[in-house]
Amino acid sequence: xxxxxxxxxxxxxxxxxxxxxxxxxxxxxxxxxxxxxxxxxxxxxxxxxxxxxxxxxxxxxxxxxxxxxxxxxxxxxxxxxxxxxxxxxxxxxxxxxxxxxxxxxxxxxxxxxxxxxxxxxxxxxxxxxxxxxxxxxxxxxxxxxxxxxxxxxxxxxxxxxxxxxxxxxxxxxxxxxxxxxxxxxxxxxxxxxxxxxxxxxxxxxxxxxxxxxxxxxxxxxxxxxxxxxxxxxxxxxxxxxxxxxxxxxxxxxxxxxxxxxxxxxxxxxxxxxxxxxxxxxxxxxxxxxxxxxxxxxxxxxxxxxxxxxxxxxxxxxxxxxxxxxxxxxxxxxxxxxxxxxxxxxxxxxxxxxxxxxxxxxxxxxxxxxxxxxxxxxxxxxxxxxxxxxxxxxxxxxxxxxxxxxxxxxxxxxxxxxxxxxxxxxxxxxxxxxxxxxxxxxxxxxxxxxxxxxxxxxxxxxxxxxxxxxxxxxxxxx
Numbered sequence: 001x002x003x004x005x006x007x008x009x010x011x012x013x014x015x016x017x018x019x020x021x022x023x024x025x026x027x028x029x030x031x032x033x034x035x036x037x038x039x040x041x042x043x044x045x046x047x048x049x050x051x052x053x054x055x056x057x058x059x060x061x062x063x064x065x066x067x068x069x070x071x072x073x074x075x076x077x078x079x080x081x082x083x084x085x086x087x088x089x090x091x092x093x094x095x096x097x098x099x100x101x102x103x104x105x106x107x108x109x110x111x112x113x114x115x116x117x118x119x120x121x122x123x124x125x126x127x128x129x130x131x132x133x134x135x136x137x138x139x140x141x142x143x144x145x146x147x148x149x150x151x152x153x154x155x156x157x158x159x160x161x162x163x164x165x166x167x168x169x170x171x172x173x174x175x176x177x178x179x180x181x182x183x184x185x186x187x188x189x190x191x192x193x194x195x196x197x198x199x200x201x202x203x204x205x206x207x208x209x210x211x212x213x214x215x216x217x218x219x220x221x222x223x224x225x226x227x228x229x230x231x232x233x234x235x236x237x238x239x240x241x242x243x244x245x246x247x248x249x250x251x252x253x254x255x256x257x258x259x260x261x262x263x264x265x266x267x268x269x270x271x272x273x274x275x276x277x278x279x280x281x282x283x284x285x286x287x288x289x290x291x292x293x294x295x296x297x298x299x300x301x302x303x304x305x306x307x308x309x310x311x312x313x314x315x316x317x318x319x320x321x322x323x324x325x326x327x328x329x330x331x332x333x334x335x336x337x338x339x340x341x342x343x344x345x346x347x348x349x350x351x352x353x354x355x356x357x358x359x360x361x362x363x364x365x366x367x368x369x370x371x372x373x374x375x376x377x378x379x380x381x382x383x384x385x386x387x388x389x390x391x392x393x394x395x396x397x398x399x400x401x402x403x404x405x406x407x408x409x410x411x412x413x414x415x416x417x418x419x420x421x422x423x424x425x426x427x428x429x430x431x432x433x434x435x436x437x438x439x440x441x442x443x444x445x446x447x448x449x450x451x452x453x454x455x456x457x458x459x460x461x462x463x464x465x466x467x468x469x470x471x472x473x474x475x476x477x
Contacts, residue, residue: 003476006137006173009047010040012238013197016214016227018456021195025218026164026174028143031199035210036231037177040199041141042071043235044175048137049081049099055137056129057103060144064103075234102133123159130172138167143176161192194218199229212238218459254376254410257293258286260474264458265436265449267410269374272401274381274432275414280440283414284309284317285465285472287378290412292321292470294376295328299410302377304337304384306414311336311348321469339383354387374409381415381428390424397431438463447474 005020014020021027031037045055059067071077083102130138143160167174176193180200196216202209213226228239254267267273277283284306294301305314314336315325328334329351336352338344344352377400384393397413404411413432417425429435435451449458462475 006048008044009050010043010236010238012227012229012240013212013236015240016212016238017195017217021173022218023173024168024171025194026167026176026192027195027197028176028178028193029197029199030178030180032180032201035180035199035201036229036236037199038067038070038141039074039231040236041139041175041177042067042074043076045101045137045139046071046076046078046081049101050078052099053136054099054134055101055139056126056133056135057101057139057141058126059103059105059141061142062105064105067103067105073233102135104129123163127163127166130167130170135172137173137175139175139177141177142179144178157192164192212236216459252408255293255297256286257289257296257470258472258474260461261286261436261447264461264474265434265452266454266456267434268453269410270405270408271433271453272404272411272413272431273434273436274428275412275436275438276429277414277416278418278439279416281438281445283438285470286438286463287412287414288317288321289470289472290376290378291334292318292323294410295323295333298373300332300373300375301328301334302337302375302379303334304339304378304380306380307340307383310342311338311344311352315345315348320471337379337383339380339387374407375404376410377404377412379411379413381413381417382419383415385415385420385424390421394424394427397428401431 004023005017006023007014007020008017029037029040041057045057048055057067068082072079081099081101083100126138126140129135164174180198193216195214195218198213198215200211202211210229210231211226212229230237230239252269254269255262256265256267265273275283275286287303287306291301291303303314305311309317318325325334326345326347329336329348334351336348338352338354341354384396388396401411403409413428417428420428429451432451433453434449436447437450438445438447440446445463446460447463448460449456451457460477462477464473464475465471466473
């Protein structure tokens with residue numbers, strides 16, 4: 001089941017986050033002075049309150065009246081959304097809205113006028129307020145000041161970890177801001193946070209320029225490439241680049257047949273993808289699903305089964321999807337590639353090519369002469385390297401990928417690049433538009449997207465066998 005997402009209300013940011021923050025997650029916004037951290041935090045707070053949510057805003061470096069004074073100068077500020085104790089006499093713009101923003105201040109152990117003996121009791125008071133008032137969003141701006149109270153980094157790490165754990169159980173989404181210069185905190189918080197966003201402000205050609213990047217996002221895919229953003233009275237606005245706009249306009253979505261992978265990878269026709277595996281990974285179920293989904297969509301198929309898989313076993317694997325491989329080959333829908341000289345059943349013998357025949361025209365022969373449908377090529381890269389050698393393989397990849405992009409085909413190459421020459425492995429990685437890494441650890445098989453055409457990557461997730469189609473699924477850790 002996909003996680004529940006919280007929209008940020010910050011223009012362009014939700015697109016980078018593939019929909020928003022995951023509800024109950026901890027978000028760290030770090031950046032240098034003047035990058036807009038407090039502006040983003042206030043924008044997020046008032047947007048959530050406008051949606052009927054309760055927000056607790058803990059200011060640790062400025063008194064509340066200064067924060068409110070700054071907030072009141074912004075276009076999204078709404079006095080009627082302030083917690084009753086701070087709100088002026090003006091009525092709510094929406095009388096039915098139950099959302100509110102409550103500001104409290106903490107300054108070196110003082111919070112809401114109360115004194116605390118240690119930093120732990122300060123964290124405990126925040127917890128009591130969140131639980132007692134049904135807070136759904138907690139903002140600490142910045143967390144840096146609270147961490148200054150800790151003499152022990154171990155104690156700081158423990159308290160912040162425990163705070164994040166109980167807030168998650170309460171379903172409270174937490175946004176923390178931090179100065180980029182606070183390296184001790186960032187090392188801790190970047191590890192503990194579910195989402196890390198960096199803001200950067202710098203001078204360029206005598207003008208100030210702002211850059212934002214999502215460095216980490218557990219449980220969802222994100223765009224890690226840097227984007228420009230603006231700051232002003234209307235808040236932070238992320239500027240979408242032309243590459244993403246062009247991709248959305250011109251590329252049609254493909255599918256692997258595995259919903260979890262489709263969600264994190266978002267594979268398009270007209271692109272080339274690498275599935276990089278380690279020595280123990282078994283991606284045969286993924287490949288079978290890609291092939292079966294292509295046939296269901298009317299694509300022509302070029303399929304090179306893994307080295308350890310006989311053609312009979314390949315038939316049996318696809319039969320689970322209702323695919324009669326021999327029939328699909330005879331009708332010109334599938335062309336099989338064999339790099340190893342395996343035994344071939346008579347029913348398939350006329351529909352198999354080897355490396356010597358696999359020129360550019362032969363690779364798209366599954367079209368049966370038709371030019372009105374796309375082709376999916378699923379290629380064993382280690383077998384291609386074994387059969388062709390590095391130089392011929394490099395030339396063919398260049399020609400095949402160029403043609404696939406021109407025709408709007410989908411090319412998927414899989415293999416263990418550690419078994420290839422470093423130069424060839426590096427070339428393949430660079431030639432592909434997207435990369436999925438699959439590895440095995442402690443009896444589990446993990447997958448993560450480390451590169452994609454639009455800059456998105458994913459956190460590491462588990463590939464789990466299934467008794468039902470598509471017989472393998474992607475599960476969040």
